[in-house]
Amino acid sequence: MSSTTRLRSLNINNVNPHIVEAKYAVRGELAVRSEEYRARLDKGDKSLPFDQVISANIGNPQQLDQKPITFFRQVLSLVEYPPLLEKEDVLLNQLGYKPDVIERARWLLETVGSVGAYSASAGAPGIKESIAKFIERRDGFPADAKDIYLSAGASSGVNTLLHIMAASPNTGVLVPIPQYPLYTASLAVLDAKCVPYYLDESKGWGTDLEAIKAAYKQAVSEGTDVRAIVIINPGNPTGASLSADDVKAVIEFAAQEKLVLMADEVYQTNVFKGKFHSFKRILREMQKADSEKYKNVELASLHSISKGMVGECGHRGGYFELCGFDPEVVEQIYKFVSISLCAPVVGQCLVEMMVNPPQEGSPSYELYKQEYDGIFAGLQKRATALYEAFKQMEGVECDEPQGSMYLFPTINLPPKVIEAAKKEGRSPDEFYAFRLLDATGVCVVAGSGFGQKENTLHFRTTFLAPGTEWVGRITKFHKEFMNEFR
């Protein structure tokens, strides 16, 4: 290394230090090793103690069991190759396409021109209007297409919003812990401060307003210029689904302290217990009750096609809606998104279909409903099976599944594990996750990748993989692991 330092322009000591600092465990060393195992299995390697890798480290439904929704993909096949629209009888009579598929494809093509053309920077106007109508239906309050920005998944929207806010190394953003590491990684890259606030595991990982206030107060006392608060609802990695009162309390706090609310609501349809409460709706209700007090609350709410029953991660689609932002700031957001030209247009079309799926009475409705409900039921079933298994496991505590695609159990590990992990230079939960992968082929993410309270250990697993055989592999491993280190 010391020699390459002199030989090349770039070396590890002179590249952007903020990228070097950033951590992104979801696709880190453990994930890389799991891909190596997968490649070995694909090549016929029989030396591994498992015959399949289960990527439970990442919410990637279609890599596992989930089938795409027929209506969406039929429409996409037509927007990709519009000459098919000239063969309506073949589509209808021989390929099983329904008239509303054809109609939607025609409408989308009218809106975007060609899916191979750049759209307007913030997205195709017709698609933004459709999203606005969805938000109106969902929340019961008006929404305006001009406030909507299409993005390449929610990640790109988060990146845009954090970029705008990160004015200096002193800029802080309140981030829930545990959290999806996109937030900490992006803040690290931007050289801004992550101000962690802990979620309350004892209350099903809900927001704890006192913890938020304390984290905020401490950051401000240390001179941090706190600009925003991130809320992930339903939670990632926790799966927690916030009550209306919790949402209200966070808005109240943001209004008081003049913080931007960044509501990551990509799991809004993955709710098994209770009901999703959008920040937008509750903000509008609060504004209706006291306009003067709340009129300038800045809210950015994000959504994605990667999650929910859509699960179209590879298409990279999403949007964010801005409420209450200063028009001059909005101009800067527009300029920033225009530098990357536009979100993938096929992804934009999928966003449109996600928010405006076939309605009751339309020809594609029945199949759509059946597929959608089937995916939902499958997720719930597997979540429950996994939860039941965790309940049986020694030293494992897990909340009842509430939402999102994850469970985030606590693991209480014997002292010998702590020692063994230290020897390998890993945290105990990482040590556990590596051993789990090596023994079973199941790849999860250690809790330390998301942040956790000191002296607590967790891991995050999706419940997307088909069947329950792999759950059995985990239970068996856990038993042996505990016996080994007891």
Added chain:
Amino acid sequence: MSSTTRLRSLNINNVNPHIVEAKYAVRGELAVRSEEYRARLDKGDKSLPFDQVISANIGNPQQLDQKPITFFRQVLSLVEYPPLLEKEDVLLNQLGYKPDVIERARWLLETVGSVGAYSASAGAPGIKESIAKFIERRDGFPADAKDIYLSAGASSGVNTLLHIMAASPNTGVLVPIPQYPLYTASLAVLDAKCVPYYLDESKGWGTDLEAIKAAYKQAVSEGTDVRAIVIINPGNPTGASLSADDVKAVIEFAAQEKLVLMADEVYQTNVFKGKFHSFKRILREMQKADSEKYKNVELASLHSISKGMVGECGHRGGYFELCGFDPEVVEQIYKFVSISLCAPVVGQCLVEMMVNPPQEGSPSYELYKQEYDGIFAGLQKRATALYEAFKQMEGVECDEPQGSMYLFPTINLPPKVIEAAKKEGRSPDEFYAFRLLDATGVCVVAGSGFGQKENTLHFRTTFLAPGTEWVGRITKFHKEFMNEFR
């Protein structure tokens, strides 16, 4: 504004100042106005002096005349809706699909699983291997899939590479002037220094090694830590296509000063005059001749599906290949790209088809060739028509079209224009471009958006719009404009 400052978290004075500084004229005020005109025309507004907006400001072929290539889109229709593959006879006999379309779709699906699933962070392995084979065929030297990173268009690749290099406000990158403003905008956002070097208009906008050396020397003497040199070949906005000697000279210089070569080669198939010389090939030739001297040259070469005869901008696909980078730096690049998960998978499939199109003798070849050649001939024809028109225009000087999708004529404007522009607070070329848009509906980009030598004025126009009627609109406007301000 003073009041909002106190009301909200974010205002123009406290957001990221580097975004506020960044300029991106390609989608700036002029483009916004052109979209307003388009919307007015769409709503039936008859008060404008034109009945169509021509977006010659952006290389967006499918927004204008260019039809997508049939093979590409047929394959995409199948990967979007794989159940069609079960109806082979319908595809072949009634929809005109050829067997190689079906074969390619099956292969791509095998490679990516589902286009709705995230791929590996740097792209689907099979697609990376296909790209490596293309590079080998193009250059006659081996290429390795592990050095290839799929990206959402070349813009996202540029963003990644500049992110890695931008270690401090003192980091500098040599950028050609005039240039595609992505470079200056990204460097501004990253708070790194753009070190401009002027291209030589008198030599068809070629690279001028003396100018590069002088710019480098001056930057170094001012304490700038120059890390890399960007070369856009064929040029944007200039259209210049570099000779092998020019490429060699730049590599020689980069080797000597230990600079990363960023070769933006997105227009590599848009060459009308001479021949495209890839930096990779010439680097490998130089390494063959003198391994010791050139073995550590760091080259990143970028390509895209948005340009060439593909023109699939909306699908956001591209790749970059790394040569000679330190493995520890490569790890950081990998981590950075993994934070945004993966490039759009349909875009990745298009990259694969771009680099591996139907070959002679395969069923889809004839149509592919006909479409490809037709697009090429159309671009060349329109480029020539535009060039001929510019030659006739008073005070306009333009080089013969060489490559890319643009012409970048010099305009010599009367002193009265300079005065009138000053009154409006615009540069004279912006003033000209606004007047052109207002009078004709043709949207170009003023030379100041790309950078130009002091006391010179230009504009960039694509030659993508169909027909030549709009060229006539420009000539007519120009005549009247010159008469008005003479």
